[in-house]
Amino acid sequence: VEDEVKRTLTQFMTKLCGDNVQHNSTLGWKQDADPCKDLWQGVYCDAQNMSIKRLLLERLNLSGTLDLAMLCNLQPLAASLTFLSLDGNKLNGGIATEIGSCTQLTRLHLSGNQLSGDLPSSLVMLNNLKRLDISSNKFSGPLPELSRISGLNMLLAQNNNLSGNIPAFDFSNFDLFNVSFNNLSGLIPDVQGHFSADSFLGNPYLCGGPLPKTCSGLSESLNHTQTSEDSKGLSKDQILMYSGYAALAIVVILFVVLKLCRRKKGENKIEALNGAVVANDGGSEKSSNVLRENKGEISRSEFSATSESGMVSQSLVVLSRPTANELKLEDLLKAPAELIGRGKNGSLYKVMLDNGIMVVVKRIKDLTISSIDFKQRMQILSHVKHPHVLSPLAFYCSKQEKLLAYEYQQNGSLFKLLHGTPKTLDWTSRLGIAATIAEALAFMHQEVGQQGIVHGNLKSSNILLKKNMEPCISEYGVVGMDNERSPFASPIVSGGASEILKGDVYGFGVILLELLTGKLVKINGIDLTDWVQSVVREEWTGEVFDKSLLSEYASEERLVNLLQVAVRCVNGSPEARPSMNQVALMINTIKEEEEKSLIYQV
Numbered sequence: 001v002e003d004e005v006k007r008t009l010t011q012f013m014t015k016l017c018g019d020n021v022q023h024n025s026t027l028g029w030k031q032d033a034d035p036c037k038d039l040w041q042g043v044y045c046d047a048q049n050m051s052i053k054r055l056l057l058e059r060l061n062l063s064g065t066l067d068l069a070m071l072c073n074l075q076p077l078a079a080s081l082t083f084l085s086l087d088g089n090k091l092n093g094g095i096a097t098e099i100g101s102c103t104q105l106t107r108l109h110l111s112g113n114q115l116s117g118d119l120p121s122s123l124v125m126l127n128n129l130k131r132l133d134i135s136s137n138k139f140s141g142p143l144p145e146l147s148r149i150s151g152l153n154m155l156l157a158q159n160n161n162l163s164g165n166i167p168a169f170d171f172s173n174f175d176l177f178n179v180s181f182n183n184l185s186g187l188i189p190d191v192q193g194h195f196s197a198d199s200f201l202g203n204p205y206l207c208g209g210p211l212p213k214t215c216s217g218l219s220e221s222l223n224h225t226q227t228s229e230d231s232k233g234l235s236k237d238q239i240l241m242y243s244g245y246a247a248l249a250i251v252v253i254l255f256v257v258l259k260l261c262r263r264k265k266g267e268n269k270i271e272a273l274n275g276a277v278v279a280n281d282g283g284s285e286k287s288s289n290v291l292r293e294n295k296g297e298i299s300r301s302e303f304s305a306t307s308e309s310g311m312v313s314q315s316l317v318v319l320s321r322p323t324a325n326e327l328k329l330e331d332l333l334k335a336p337a338e339l340i341g342r343g344k345n346g347s348l349y350k351v352m353l354d355n356g357i358m359v360v361v362k363r364i365k366d367l368t369i370s371s372i373d374f375k376q377r378m379q380i381l382s383h384v385k386h387p388h389v390l391s392p393l394a395f396y397c398s399k400q401e402k403l404l405a406y407e408y409q410q411n412g413s414l415f416k417l418l419h420g421t422p423k424t425l426d427w428t429s430r431l432g433i434a435a436t437i438a439e440a441l442a443f444m445h446q447e448v449g450q451q452g453i454v455h456g457n458l459k460s461s462n463i464l465l466k467k468n469m470e471p472c473i474s475e476y477g478v479v480g481m482d483n484e485r486s487p488f489a490s491p492i493v494s495g496g497a498s499e500i501l502k503g504d505v506y507g508f509g510v511i512l513l514e515l516l517t518g519k520l521v522k523i524n525g526i527d528l529t530d531w532v533q534s535v536v537r538e539e540w541t542g543e544v545f546d547k548s549l550l551s552e553y554a555s556e557e558r559l560v561n562l563l564q565v566a567v568r569c570v571n572g573s574p575e576a577r578p579s580m581n582q583v584a585l586m587i588n589t590i591k592e593e594e595e596k597s598l599i600y601q602v
């Protein structure tokens with residue numbers, strides 16, 4: 001790496017460290033070392049041309065100043081940097097206009113700092129940007145016209161001080177969008193059913209769907225209110241408007257009270273129903289009905305789906321639209337169900353709905369999790385979408401019964417693909433699955449891991465194959481809902497979060513071993529992990545690999561590279577395991593090498 005780049009990076013880090021002058025050398029960022037060849041923490045390079053691709057400096061207690069101008073003014077860096085993450089530090093400063101020169105950036109993550117000032121309009125020049133996270137800072141001023149960045153699929157800007165209108169985004173492009181708890185105003189552009197009120201809450205002057213507040217007359221009075229902020233007295237219009245609100249509030253309160261009274265009645269019936277279900281669990285096998293008993297007693301209206309995504313209620317809460325738009329608890333109650341699994345976390349039913357859609361319903365076995373925790377967890381998970389993580393369609397929660405509905409994946413699981421017959425999974429597909437799952441898991445760890453929501457039960461039967469045979473992780477966050485020390489019980493995880501995440505890293509390592517060896521996790525009582533480790537110790541590494549991979553001439557070098565990643569993941573001590581982010585990067589490098597070699601072969 002060129003001296004100029006090294007110098008700029010060390011200066012950039014010195015500024016990030018602020019008063020903590022020792023910090024940059026403990027992170028290995030030394031002028032006399034090489035960022036790509038030596039161990040500079042958080043620096044990831046392109047192995048081919050030794051250029052800096054990613055700077056991932058999350059949660060390192062950096063309390064200095066962010067100087068993006070320094071980084072983006074240096075051509076070689078600006079031309080290579082694709083991912084910059086400084087989440088969860090205590091950085092000051094802002095986003096400099098020069099950010100517009102870092103044109104290769106696909107991800108910019110700055111959440112959880114003390115950054116302030118306006119967002120520069122040069123952000124719009126980042127044509128490659130896909131994910132922007134500036135949440136939980138002190139940014140102010142308007143949102144730039146980010147709608148002009150066509151590939152942007154995530155914008156997290158919640159918990160700032162942003163003002164002005166929301167640009168006219170095409171929300172169908174977004175997996176994640178949140179601007180809640182700012183000072184934004186005006187009409188929300190059409191979200192086309194993609195996001196719920198949660199993404200916009202806490203902006204007193206924002207109006208229109210999906211917020212319950214309509215815009216009629218409000219924008220006008222709002223402009224008026226904002227321009228005459230200093231004037232003490234209320235205008236006639238404002239008095240009218242506020243009295244209108246007061247009347248509306250009274251009507252809403254009356255409505256809620258009425259609803260609660262009616263629901264109380266309904267609840268008793270549901271509890272009775274659940275009692276029957278729980279009691280029936282042991283006996284119901286094939287072609288039973290998940291929740292059929294007593295259904296005659298229940299009137300239709302009491303089971304209508306809650307229309308607000310993520311709202312807490314006794315009825316079915318629909319999380320995923322449009323797939324589950326019409327899904328009602330009643331539909332699940334009356335549909336024929338087939339028991340397809342009884343794992344340690346509960347039973348799994350395949351349910352054919354009236355409209356022909358097939359869903360699976362997981363009945364969570366452990367009922368010690370409180371309904372509040374369960375609902376809260378579902379709320380959080382419903383906002384975190386990744387194309388390779390299966391989101392629940394809906395959930396149901398009462399004291400005695402917790403259900404989760406997912407779309408049925410007819411192509412089965414990775415377990416079946418690897419261990420069923422015929423075995424058809426070639427090396428390129430296995431490497432592709434490993435890379436996709438690693439990236440999806442790294443994403444989930446980044447988005448919800450710090451809140452203690454991990455997969456908790458990662459295994460090949462929980463990796464499902466979608467219609468296009470692409471893999472996805474199912475049942476993310478279902479485990480760990482039970483015991484009292486559940487990470488979720490104390491969302492403020494201090495220092496323990498990464499430990500919890502390392503359980504998933506282990507589970508992922510075992511999946512890698514299954515992909516590489518083609519063997520079951522337990523064969524005649526012998527643990528696959530122990531077996532692989534003993535064979536590798538004896539230096540018979542070649543013996544480990546699935547014979548079918550060797551016979552298709554898969555590169556042994558890359559098999560060994562992937563095995564090394566797997567062995568690091570299943571290390572006995574959690575702290576020695578890499579993070580999922582590091583795992584994803586390592587596997588991507590192996591995959592890129594594989595792809596290059598294929599091009600040469602052609």
Ligand SMILES: Nc1ncnc2c1ncn2[C@@H]1O[C@H](COP(=O)(O)OP(=O)(O)OP(=O)(O)O)[C@@H](O)[C@H]1O
Pocket residue numbers: 340341342343344345346347348360406407408409410412413457461462464474475
């Ligand atoms: N959405 C789905 N579509 C199709 N098959 C599924 C779906 N979810 C799970 N399965 C499959 O159904 C079977 C039973 O699933 P279940 O979750 O009960 O088993 P498990 O993973 O062994 O148990 P547990 O997760 O409780 O430890 C597994 O083979 C799994 O791959």
